[in-house]
Every structure is written in structure tokens, then in C-alpha cells.
Amino acid sequence: MLFSFLTLVAAATAAPSAYNSQPYSSVAKRQSSASSSLQVDLGYSVYQGHTNSTANLNVFQGIRFAAAPIGNLRFQAPRAPTTNRSATISANSYAPQCPQSPSSHPPPVTPVNQTGSSEDCLFLNVWSPSNGTNLPVLVWIHGGGYGQGNGRQDLTAIINTNGNSFVGVSIQYRLGAFGFLSSDEVFRKGAVNAGLLDQHLALQWVQEYIHLFNGDPTRVTIAGESAGGGSVMLQDMAYGGSLGTQLFINTIAASPYLPMQYGYKDWVPSQSYYAFATAAGCPPSMPYLPTNGTPIFECLVSKNTSTLMNASATVSQEGSYGTWAFLPVTDGVFVQDLPSRQLGRGQVNGLNILSGNNANEGYYFTPQNIKTEDQLVQYLRVTFPLLSNNDIAKILYYYPSTNASVDPNTPFFATSGNMGATALNESSDGTGQQQRADNIYAETTFVCPSYWLAEAYSNNRNGGQGYKLQFSIPPSEHGGDVAGYFDYPGQYYSVDFTTAFQRIWGNFITTSNPAISNAVANGVSTNNVSINAASSFPPYSIYSPNQLDLNTTCPIITTLGGIEYCNSSTAVNQFSLVNAYTWEGGRGTRCDFWRALGELVPE
Known part of the structure; x- marks a missing residue:
């Protein structure tokens, strides 16, 4: 009985509010019958879009989907907009982006240009085929490490390439400390993972309103790349994977970013919280709150936007190389578990997924000065602070290499994936110990999450x-x-x-199957209709780990910064079906290893 009582008290004082499945119910009632293809009455506001006559799309930019998260709404869960019907709002230009917080890099900390940024940034954009009705919907979630980026990605090209067969939506969400500040105090007084909650509210907006833009709310696909792909993964996992198809049926996760995912009040997010508070002028200098003192959270809420922008951008640049300071956390409510565990149980929302990764994901996020195995080990100790020496020894075992120093004269080249040299020691970007480090980071952070997602949805x-x-x-x-x-x-x-690539996406969005015709897969300019692997594109499963490898020939190579780029207009498609488990010297086995280490990474 005592345990039950204490549990109820804890829930009453610390738990976030109950899930609201209809956040727009009080503001969604349309008050006008004057809506047209370019003027849309959302109940809380009326928006006037414009036509792209070349693309045959009606475009709406800067539609508000949430109340401004300022004042007492700062660091809180998003809320539906307040009513503003004093005049029709022009939707002809993008809204301000959310404040930017770049990744860490070698000193010194550099000023961040916040021109065009505002805390009041919860807006979305819609591209609607002019003559369409009841069309499938693509919702794009931008990337940027949960600290950078915006919702200004133009979706015109992919919609046109697919015959204007679906509606496009791009969204914004709070970034950096504004969206991902976390600590025990934030959890009790505000909302951790506020940026993820922004995304979730935008998906609820789509359910409520997309029919006004010729979209079908029962056929929504959410997509994202990098942190956008990681966001897709966490929306797949939202509320323990208990939402079914309420918000979407399909997901596309490109290079899903999975940084260390700590508990909301663990030492790392708490350290970032206190560093941010100190930088913002709310230092935790007292051992406990004195009489008439101001708690840190209330102090932060009282600060002006520019102070918090600078504090977030500064702290975000002061961590270990290639990381961001403010990231999603396990909160026990929206994000209930580590992806390595929950995805292993197959507890996901939606029906189908198209997950992918790039061949060389780690280059931009790894210090490019690792020449010896000792330097690699030092890098691993900094990157994975919870791992023991034995754990690091296991990493070296699963990522074998000679412990000789890197020969600077060794040429770089792209591996084939299924024969010869592998990504363990060779790529277009590096070789030896440097490539070993690049590949370790790539697989644990981007590649293996794409494997785990494919497995989670396999015959789900x-x-x-x-x-x-x-x-x-x-x-x-x-x-x-x-x-x-x-x-x-x-x-x-x-x-x-x-x-071909855009048709793969388009077919998945419209039919839930990414297979494309032989003519498109071989190249629309070739008139070649011979059998191509992309025309079948079988699902992924443990017993048959199918992966479609998308490559081309390289008749023209451009070299920039010592790295060779293949972007020739005369390149010929080279698509092949491969075994994802044995790919690149046993990538599936290494992803199983990272899953086993999931709690210690943590991921």
C-alpha cells in the first residue's frame, strides 16, 4: 500500500501530462465556406497560398502549427495555435528558422549567425498538386544533429518526378537547448524532448488538416535524413510503439542518427543543462536554493532570446569532436527505451519502412588525425566514456586491422562491399587506423540503426x-x-x-512498395528493359537480409580536397541486390555486437 501511494504521488508531481490525441479539437472548426484551392481555413487562421504553374503545385509556406513557444511556453510541450482570424495570412514565404546550435569542433568557439532565426519557429510548408484529390502524403523532417537546419527543403522535384502523385509537407521543430534541454528540473517543470514533441504535434496537424490540401490522412509517410532520420526512428518508437497507424503508415529513415541516448536526468544531459544555465547567467552556484532565490529553470525562462541563443550555440560547440550538446533522451513516456532494445522487440508504429545508409557515414564526425592504434584507442575512450578497457578490446576485435601506422602514400578507393578490401580498412576517404575510426563511428551511429529499423519492421x-x-x-x-x-x-x-532514386521513394510513398520498373532502374535515357534488381526489391529479413545497393559508373571524376567525387551526367546506373549481413566484411555481425553493447554506449 505504501509503495502504491508513493507511486501515485510521484506520478502526480513529476510525470508529463497525459497523451492528447486531438490537440486541435478546440481550434479546428472552420468558420468560413470561402475556402478554395489557394485559400484554406484552418479554424484558428485562414491562409492564402500561391501557385507554381510550372510544376502544377499549390504551395503554402509558413503555416503555423503550434503556439509560439515563448514566455511561459518556453521549454514546454507545444500547444495548438491561438486563434488569429483578423485577416487572411499570406503563405508566400518561409517562416523564421529555429535558433541554430552547431556541432563541436576544435577551439575556439565561433559566433553563430542567427539572422532569420526566432524562438517563434513552429511552422510547416505544404506542396499540393493542383488537380489532385485524396493523395498520399510525404512529411519531411530535416536533419542537422538536433541543433541545426530548417524546414525549407523544396519538395517540388521529387513530387514532379513522381507525376504529382502525392502531397509534400516539411516541418520545423525546436533545436539545441530550446528543443532538447534535459534534466530532472526540466522534466518536472517543463518538457524534455520538446523538439520531438513538436514533430509529433506537426504529425497530428497533418491528420487534422491535410485533407484541405488534397491529402489523405490515412496514407502518410514520414521521412528524414540524419537527425531527421533519427527523428523518424523515435517517432516510430513513440509511446512504446503503441500508436499503430494513427499518424502514419510508412517511414523512410535515411542515415538515421543515433547519438548517445542517455536517461533524461543522467550525468551527460544534466552536465549540458548546468553548462547552459551558467552560460546564460543562471549558474548553479548555491548548494541549495536560498530564501527568495530563483530556481535555475525559472531563471532560464526569464532570459531574453539572444542570451539563450548564444548560450546554446556556445555550449554545443564545446563538447567532443563532431557532437551536439542537446540531444534526445530516454524519458520513459515519449521515448521509453533505447532504440537497440525497443527495435529488437519490434515495438514500432506504422506498417512499413524504407531504411538506408551511405557507404561512408563517419568521415565528417571523426577527427582526421588518427594514424596509430594508440590514437584510435584514445579516441574510443573519449567517444564511449561508459566502456571499460575490455569493451574497447572487443571493439578492436570486431574491427580488425594491423596496428601499424597509416602510410600517407596509401591510395584511397571505394570498396565493392562484397569482395576484396572492405570498409574496415578502406574507403574513398581514408585507410588504415583512420578508416577504422571512421567506420566504427559510422556503423554505431548511422548504419546499424538503419539495420535495426529494417529488422524491426520485417514481418512485424x-x-x-x-x-x-x-x-x-x-x-x-x-x-x-x-x-x-x-x-x-x-x-x-x-x-x-x-x-530512379526518386521513383523508389515515390513508389514507397504511394504503394508501400519501393520496387520500380526495369526501364526506370536501368535508366530512362537507355531504353533498356532488361531485368534489374530494383524491379523486385524484396523485403529485408533476418533469414534473407536483402539490401539494394545504389551505385553508378564514374566516367568523370572530380577531385576536391583530395577526395574523388563521381557526379557525372553520363553515369550509368549500377543497382544490385546484396546480402546486408555479410556486406563489408560482416556488417550484420558488427551491428549485433553494437546491439549487445547498447546499454553501455548507450544507444
Whole structure:
């Protein structure tokens, strides 16, 4: 009885508010019958969009989906907008982006240009085919390490390439300390993972309103790359995977970013909280609160925006190389467990997933000065502070290499993935110990999460499937795939490759199956209809770990900074079906190893 009583008291004083499945119920009632294809009445406001006649799209930019998270709403869960019907609002330009907090790098800390940034940044954009009705919907969640980026990605090209067969939506969410501040005090007085809650509210907005933009709320696909892909993963896991298909049926996770995911009041997020408070002028200098003193949280709420912007950007740059200070945490409510564990249990929302990674994900996030095994071990100790010497020895075992120093004259080259040299020791970006470090970071942070997602959806309890691909056009670094599915065909990669990649996405969005025709897979310019692996694209499973490898020939190579880039307009598609488990010298085995270490990483 005492235990039950204490449990109830704890829940009453510390737990976040109950889940609200209809946050727009009080503001969604339309008060006008004057809506047209370009004027949309959302109940709380009326918006006027514009037409892109070349693309045959009606475009709406800067639609508010949440109340301004300022004043007493700072560091709180997002709320539905307040009513503002005094005039029709023009939706012809993007809204301000959220305050930016860049990743850490070698000293000194550099000022961040916050022009065009505002705390009042919870807006979204819609691209709606002019003549469409009841179309599937793509919702894009941007990346940027949960500290950078915005929702200004133009979705015109991918919609056009797929015959204007779906509606596009891009969203913004709070970043840095504004969206991911975490500590016991924030949990009790505000909301941890506020940025994820922003995304969730935007998905609820889509359910409430997308029919007004010719969209079908029962056929929503959410997609993202890097931290956007990580966000997709955490929305897949939201509330323990108990939401089913309430918000979406499909997800696309490109290079899903999985940094260390600590508990909301663990030492790392708490350390970032106190560092941020100190930088903002709210230092925890007293052992306990004196009479008439101001608690840290209330002090932070009282500060002006510029002070907090500077504090967030400064602290975010002061951590270990290639990391961000403010990140998602396990809160026991929205994010209930580590991805390595929950995905292993197959507890996910939605039905199907298309998950992918790039061949060389780690280059941008790893110090490029690792030449000996001793330097590698030192890097591992800094990167994985909870691991013991025995754990680090296991990493070296699973990532074998000679312990000789790197020969600076050794050439770099892209591996084939299934024969010869592997990503363990060789890539377009590095070799030896440096490549060993790059690949360790790549696999634990981006690659293995894409494997775990594919496995979680494989013949899942909701009746869906997982599909797996890899983007391999050299140098295939982190983010290199984005131009493939969002640029116009031929703008960066060849017309043939971009068209095929965008059709893979489009078919998955519209039919839940990423397979494309042989003619498109081989190249729309080739008139080649011979059998191509992308025309079947079987699901991924443990017993048949199918992965579609997306590559091209490289008739023209551009060298920038010593790295070779293949972006020729005359490149020929080279798509192949491979075994993801044995790929790159046993990548599946190494991902199983990282899952076993999940609690200690933690991920």
C-alpha cells in the first residue's frame, strides 16, 4: 500500500501530462465556406497560398502549427495555435528558422549567425498538386544533429518526378537547448524532448488538416535524413510503439542518427543543462536554493532570446569532436527505451519502412588525425566514456586491422562491399587506423540503426515489411544521398540515377512498395528493359537480409580536397541486390555486437 501511494504521488508531481490525441479539437472548426484551392481555413487562421504553374503545385509556406513557444511556453510541450482570424495570412514565404546550435569542433568557439532565426519557429510548408484529390502524403523532417537546419527543403522535384502523385509537407521543430534541454528540473517543470514533441504535434496537424490540401490522412509517410532520420526512428518508437497507424503508415529513415541516448536526468544531459544555465547567467552556484532565490529553470525562462541563443550555440560547440550538446533522451513516456532494445522487440508504429545508409557515414564526425592504434584507442575512450578497457578490446576485435601506422602514400578507393578490401580498412576517404575510426563511428551511429529499423519492421506485428538500401556513389559521405532524392534529375547526379532514386521513394510513398520498373532502374535515357534488381526489391529479413545497393559508373571524376567525387551526367546506373549481413566484411555481425553493447554506449 505504501509503495502504491508513493507511486501515485510521484506520478502526480513529476510525470508529463497525459497523451492528447486531438490537440486541435478546440481550434479546428472552420468558420468560413470561402475556402478554395489557394485559400484554406484552418479554424484558428485562414491562409492564402500561391501557385507554381510550372510544376502544377499549390504551395503554402509558413503555416503555423503550434503556439509560439515563448514566455511561459518556453521549454514546454507545444500547444495548438491561438486563434488569429483578423485577416487572411499570406503563405508566400518561409517562416523564421529555429535558433541554430552547431556541432563541436576544435577551439575556439565561433559566433553563430542567427539572422532569420526566432524562438517563434513552429511552422510547416505544404506542396499540393493542383488537380489532385485524396493523395498520399510525404512529411519531411530535416536533419542537422538536433541543433541545426530548417524546414525549407523544396519538395517540388521529387513530387514532379513522381507525376504529382502525392502531397509534400516539411516541418520545423525546436533545436539545441530550446528543443532538447534535459534534466530532472526540466522534466518536472517543463518538457524534455520538446523538439520531438513538436514533430509529433506537426504529425497530428497533418491528420487534422491535410485533407484541405488534397491529402489523405490515412496514407502518410514520414521521412528524414540524419537527425531527421533519427527523428523518424523515435517517432516510430513513440509511446512504446503503441500508436499503430494513427499518424502514419510508412517511414523512410535515411542515415538515421543515433547519438548517445542517455536517461533524461543522467550525468551527460544534466552536465549540458548546468553548462547552459551558467552560460546564460543562471549558474548553479548555491548548494541549495536560498530564501527568495530563483530556481535555475525559472531563471532560464526569464532570459531574453539572444542570451539563450548564444548560450546554446556556445555550449554545443564545446563538447567532443563532431557532437551536439542537446540531444534526445530516454524519458520513459515519449521515448521509453533505447532504440537497440525497443527495435529488437519490434515495438514500432506504422506498417512499413524504407531504411538506408551511405557507404561512408563517419568521415565528417571523426577527427582526421588518427594514424596509430594508440590514437584510435584514445579516441574510443573519449567517444564511449561508459566502456571499460575490455569493451574497447572487443571493439578492436570486431574491427580488425594491423596496428601499424597509416602510410600517407596509401591510395584511397571505394570498396565493392562484397569482395576484396572492405570498409574496415578502406574507403574513398581514408585507410588504415583512420578508416577504422571512421567506420566504427559510422556503423554505431548511422548504419546499424538503419539495420535495426529494417529488422524491426520485417514481418512485424502490424503486418508490414522493412526494406533496406545503401547509397554508394563515391565518395558516398554522410548527406551525399539528399541531392539524389530532392534535386531535379541531372542537377547533380545523372538524370537516370536521380529519376530512379526518386521513383523508389515515390513508389514507397504511394504503394508501400519501393520496387520500380526495369526501364526506370536501368535508366530512362537507355531504353533498356532488361531485368534489374530494383524491379523486385524484396523485403529485408533476418533469414534473407536483402539490401539494394545504389551505385553508378564514374566516367568523370572530380577531385576536391583530395577526395574523388563521381557526379557525372553520363553515369550509368549500377543497382544490385546484396546480402546486408555479410556486406563489408560482416556488417550484420558488427551491428549485433553494437546491439549487445547498447546499454553501455548507450544507444
